[in-house]
Amino acid sequence: MQKLIVQGGTRLRGKVTISGSKNSSLPILAATLLTKDECIIRQVPDLSDTNYMLQILRELGAEVERASGTMHIKAEKIVSDTPYDLVRKMRASICVMGPLTGRLRKAVVSMPGGCVIGDRPVDLHLKGLEYLGAKVQMDGGNIHIEATEPLKGTTMNLTGKFGSTVLGTDNVLMAAVLTKGTTIIEGAAAEPEVEDLANFLIKMGAKIEGAGTTRIVVEGVEELHGAEHTVIPDRIEAGTFLVAGAICGDGVMVRRVDPAHLKTTTDTLLACGYDIAISGDTVTVMPGSGDPKGFHFTTRPYPGFPTDMQAQFCALACTLQGQLSTARETIFPQRFMHVPELKRMGASIEMEGDTARITGVPQLSGAPVMASDLRASAALVLAALNAKGTTEVHRLYHIDRGYEHLDEKLATLGAVLQRAKE
Ligand SMILES: CC(=O)N[C@H]1[C@@H](OP(=O)(O)OP(=O)(O)OC[C@H]2O[C@@H](n3ccc(=O)[nH]c3=O)[C@H](O)[C@@H]2O)O[C@H](CO)[C@@H](O)[C@@H]1O
Numbered sequence: 001m002q003k004l005i006v007q008g009g010t011r012l013r014g015k016v017t018i019s020g021s022k023n024s025s026l027p028i029l030a031a032t033l034l035t036k037d038e039c040i041i042r043q044v045p046d047l048s049d050t051n052y053m054l055q056i057l058r059e060l061g062a063e064v065e066r067a068s069g070t071m072h073i074k075a076e077k078i079v080s081d082t083p084y085d086l087v088r089k090m091r092a093s094i095c096v097m098g099p100l101t102g103r104l105r106k107a108v109v110s111m112p113g114g115c116v117i118g119d120r121p122v123d124l125h126l127k128g129l130e131y132l133g134a135k136v137q138m139d140g141g142n143i144h145i146e147a148t149e150p151l152k153g154t155t156m157n158l159t160g161k162f163g164s165t166v167l168g169t170d171n172v173l174m175a176a177v178l179t180k181g182t183t184i185i186e187g188a189a190a191e192p193e194v195e196d197l198a199n200f201l202i203k204m205g206a207k208i209e210g211a212g213t214t215r216i217v218v219e220g221v222e223e224l225h226g227a228e229h230t231v232i233p234d235r236i237e238a239g240t241f242l243v244a245g246a247i248c249g250d251g252v253m254v255r256r257v258d259p260a261h262l263k264t265t266t267d268t269l270l271a272c273g274y275d276i277a278i279s280g281d282t283v284t285v286m287p288g289s290g291d292p293k294g295f296h297f298t299t300r301p302y303p304g305f306p307t308d309m310q311a312q313f314c315a316l317a318c319t320l321q322g323q324l325s326t327a328r329e330t331i332f333p334q335r336f337m338h339v340p341e342l343k344r345m346g347a348s349i350e351m352e353g354d355t356a357r358i359t360g361v362p363q364l365s366g367a368p369v370m371a372s373d374l375r376a377s378a379a380l381v382l383a384a385l386n387a388k389g390t391t392e393v394h395r396l397y398h399i400d401r402g403y404e405h406l407d408e409k410l411a412t413l414g415a416v417l418q419r420a421k422e
């Protein structure tokens with residue numbers, strides 16, 4: 001196991017190139033199971049999550065070759081049962097369920113458990129596949145999906161108690177593309193990563209309209225063919241670097257981004273008093289003319305404030321001396337594992353149900369802290385950059401799930417930090 005040792009108090013400045021999106025790559029890699037032909041996927045970030053997904057594809061029978069960020073995948077002959085040992089390591093492995101059901105009419109996938117960000121059910125994924133005609137059974141911790149008849153298109157609503165489901169929409173979409181007739185998904189997730197998956201499926205020959213909105217229409221086709229695709233930039237990685245630039249930067253530019261995907265992040269930073277410059281595929285954050293102000297946000301499905309940016313903005317709020325900020329989490333109401341660790345660094349945070357009330361302190365102080373999940377870990381690193389003294393962030397593997405070379409990228413901006421063995 002590794003930890004990250006961060007020396008606080010340096011100013012960040014410069015340009016950082018953003019990697020391909022983790023949350024696009026995972027379903028897109030899974031979608032290559034839908035054809036016997038070779039698919040070429042570019043800009044896949046080198047992360048433990050994407051590596052697990054590639055291993056799952058291999059175990060299912062696909063040939064996978066990797067040349068840097070470009071994957072060549074040929075799933076000529078595949079099986080329907082996913083290996084438990086790999087699947088349990090990554091919740092997003094659930095997104096092989098849709099393509100296996102679409103192509104083989106059969107899938108066996110281990111039931112994912114909850115995780116530290118809260119309960120993570122898959123009832124809507126299963127409901128969607130059932131609407132298409134698949135039968136679902138649970139047995140021995142596994143989900144067995146089977147359709148004796150060809151799947152049939154239908155109209156469904158995939159909205160749950162907490163709103164739309166991203167991977168649930170992905171799964172249904174991947175099954176529906178090879179289904180007879182028309183499938184209409186109402187209450188679909190509108191996240192850019194769903195749209196990216198749909199764009200890849202369209203290149204494979206699928207007929208899809210409305211991806212990127214809450215109503216997706218799929219006209220089933222008999223088969224899909226190979227295609228090439230470049231994954232969209234990771235809006236959460238980009239947002240994390242912008243918040244780092246706000247916390248302790250004198251001009252930090254993120255390159256190879258889609259500024260439209262970053263709107264809630266840049267709007268929140270502007271409301272806070274930072275200057276933002278957008279040019280082509282770059283966004284730069286700079287200190288504003290006055291002292292930054294507190295801010296208030298509620299997480300919502302896209303285009304609302306992303307839950308995956310909540311922890312990083314909490315870290316920023318901790319550094320705004322004397323200013324009150326509030327962070328309300330409506331998607332994963334228990335996703336506040338970073339709060340006790342930020343408090344260990346001297347933060348002033350009160351929890352009221354699903355809302356963190358954060359009053360900025362004059363100075364955070366370095367401390368040993370524990371990473372608990374991906375974005376909570378990122379928040380701790382951001383707080384550490386601002387803190388007085390040294391912070392050790394333990395359990396670094398959480399960060400390696402979703403940030404490609406975070407430490408190296410921060411070091412190019414001037415951060416002083418190093419990995420070490422636990
Ligand atoms: C790999 C990936 O893309 N992960 C993202 C994806 O996760 P993921 O797709 O797993 O998250 P969902 O969009 O499904 O979850 C949204 C909400 O719906 C609930 N729900 C979900 C499915 C279901 O069957 N029933 C149900 O009730 C969840 O508990 C949660 O409250 O979207 C989340 C919400 O933007 C992000 O935080 C994750 O980074």
Ligand SMILES: C=C(OP(=O)(O)O)C(=O)O
Nearest residue numbers: 023091092308374375402
């Ligand atoms: C919660 C996240 O990922 P996952 O859904 O894979 O756990 C995330 O990317 O912040």
